[in-house]
Amino acid sequence: MIKVENLHKSFGKLDVLKGINYEVREKEVVCVIGPSGSGKSTFLRCINLLEEITDGAIYIEGVQVNDSKTDINLIRTEVGMVFQQFNLFPHMTVIENITMAPMFIRKLSKSEAENLALELLDKVGLREKAYNYPQQLSGGQQQRVAIARALAMKPKVMLFDEPTSALDPEMVKEVLDVMKQLAHEGMTMVVVTHEMGFAREVADRVVFMDGGYIVEQGQPEKLFDAPQNERTKAFLGKIL
Amino acid sequence: MDFLDMRWDLIWDYREFFINGIWVTIVLTICGYIGGIIFGVFLGLGKTSKRKWLYWPCKLYVDLFRGTPMLVQILIIHLALIPTVFGQSFGFMVSGITALILNSAAYNAEIIRAGIESIDKGQMEAARSLGLTHGQAMRRVILPQAIRRMIPPLGNEFIALLKDSSLVTVIAANDILYAAKIVSGAHFRFWEPYLVAAVLYLLLTFIITKLVAFIERRFSIDYNPRKKREGRVDV
Numbered sequence: 344m345i346k347v348e349n350l351h352k353s354f355g356k357l358d359v360l361k362g363i364n365y366e367v368r369e370k371e372v373v374c375v376i377g378p379s380g381s382g383k384s385t386f387l388r389c390i391n392l393l394e395e396i397t398d399g400a401i402y403i404e405g406v407q408v409n410d411s412k413t414d415i416n417l418i419r420t421e422v423g424m425v426f427q428q429f430n431l432f433p434h435m436t437v438i439e440n441i442t443m444a445p446m447f448i449r450k451l452s453k454s455e456a457e458n459l460a461l462e463l464l465d466k467v468g469l470r471e472k473a474y475n476y477p478q479q480l481s482g483g484q485q486q487r488v489a490i491a492r493a494l495a496m497k498p499k500v501m502l503f504d505e506p507t508s509a510l511d512p513e514m515v516k517e518v519l520d521v522m523k524q525l526a527h528e529g530m531t532m533v534v535v536t537h538e539m540g541f542a543r544e545v546a547d548r549v550v551f552m553d554g555g556y557i558v559e560q561g562q563p564e565k566l567f568d569a570p571q572n573e574r575t576k577a578f579l580g581k582i583l
Numbered sequence: 584m585d586f587l588d589m590r591w592d593l594i595w596d597y598r599e600f601f602i603n604g605i606w607v608t609i610v611l612t613i614c615g616y617i618g619g620i621i622f623g624v625f626l627g628l629g630k631t632s633k634r635k636w637l638y639w640p641c642k643l644y645v646d647l648f649r650g651t652p653m654l655v656q657i658l659i660i661h662l663a664l665i666p667t668v669f670g671q672s673f674g675f676m677v678s679g680i681t682a683l684i685l686n687s688a689a690y691n692a693e694i695i696r697a698g699i700e701s702i703d704k705g706q707m708e709a710a711r712s713l714g715l716t717h718g719q720a721m722r723r724v725i726l727p728q729a730i731r732r733m734i735p736p737l738g739n740e741f742i743a744l745l746k747d748s749s750l751v752t753v754i755a756a757n758d759i760l761y762a763a764k765i766v767s768g769a770h771f772r773f774w775e776p777y778l779v780a781a782v783l784y785l786l787l788t789f790i791i792t793k794l795v796a797f798i799e800r801r802f803s804i805d806y807n808p809r810k811k812r813e814g815r816v817d818v
Contacts, residue, residue, distance in 0.1 A: 393711065416715070419712055420713070426709060430706060433728065434731075443713075447715070447719065448715065
């Protein structure tokens with residue numbers, strides 16, 4: 344589904360990713376963990392080209408993302424993204440946030456888009472907030488709306504960039520529950536996270552990144568309970 | 584008690600000059616302002632561009648017009664630029680409006696640039712991640728938010744331009760200040776004509792201030808959640 348080949352990314356002289364090779368299969372949930380500065384968010388942002396790729400290639404369903412002939416806007420409609428800071432549009436109501444892209448890009452009629460939006464709001468448990476503005480919602484609610492907004496484009500893959508890191512502790516669960524439900528429905532997901540409990544429970548595979556490399560990866564039980572690499576051990580030792 | 588011996592009747596005698604002056608000032612300011620905003624949008628967008636061939640000319644233009652006195656700009660445009668380019672002068676109105684447009688565009692460009700750049704870059708990323716192009720994201724997501732922030736400084740710019748429009752008297756434009764100069768020149772009275780000119784400018788800026796406040800309120804309705812929620816039936 345997503346194939347990453349020898350991915351390099353540098354910001355000026357700073358090399359953030361130093362050759363990433365990885366493949367995400369369909370309906371798979373992959374959690375990316377690692378210390379801050381390890382390049383895990385950059386890796387995620389390269390997948391839908393929010394960061395320009397310095398070298399290497401990324402393929403989504405066989406289409407090379409970083410090819411000048413590829414219409415990146417078309418690719419992005421297939422790849423949903425959820426951000427740490429939610430990034431809801433403050434000048435639109437919740438439902439407008441969700442219906443904007445489907446109406447504008449998928450050319451859905453207003454009533455089709457609104458029905459879809461209400462359906463998705465049901466799914467994240469926020470139907471009654473449809474006509475509120477984002478700033479009237481708690482952080483957890485905003486993030487659930489952001490998930491619904493991404494899902495409204497009916498993406499084939501969902502990318503989550505530390506979706507619970509900006510939340511108060513009591514709101515983390517409501518967001519993780521929505522993500523769990525999504526995983527059970529068979530959505531292909533790549534999740535950068537510090538929630539080890541979530542990674543252990545939901546992930547099919549866990550990737551540990553450090554210093555711009557994938558240091559170790561494997562099934563969660565294996566990686567968490569019997570890590571092979573010294574750096575993985577050190578990292579897990581600090582946080583578990 | 585010379586000071587209190589005012590000859591307001593002189594002003595009345597010259598009322599037509601003042602009334603005409605008010606119109607000239609209003610036309611100069613409004614034409615200059617509208618043109619300045621349109622041109623300023625392009626300059627401002629150019630200044631937010633990452634493309635160097637677009638950014639540098641816009642930056643150079645803004646620096647040039649903000650870094651030189653408007654009085655000098657008016658004289659260059661009226662006496663040098665327009666006669667050189669077109670071989671003749673088209674009068675103070677054309678020169679005056681041109682100068683006001685070119686000058687206010689530079690200031691408006693900075694306001695527009697700052698407004699756009701004040702929007703969190705996560706907004707652009709979120710819009711792009713949904714598949715919108717840069718232009719679409721700009722129009723649907725960034726500008727609607729940025730415009731609200733631009734309105735107060737653009738209002739200030741309107742008031743500043745109205746006052747700066749008085750500088751076109753140097754190329755013999757018959758605006759409000761020009762009417763005052765006529766009276767003072769003919770009768771060697773200074774208090775009455777210039778006070779009247781000041782009051783007329785004050786009146787006009789007062790009207791603009793009210794107008795800007797009104798527009799600000801109109802645009803803030805969307806931002807005020809309570810207002811829009813009224814009358815809505817929650818689903």
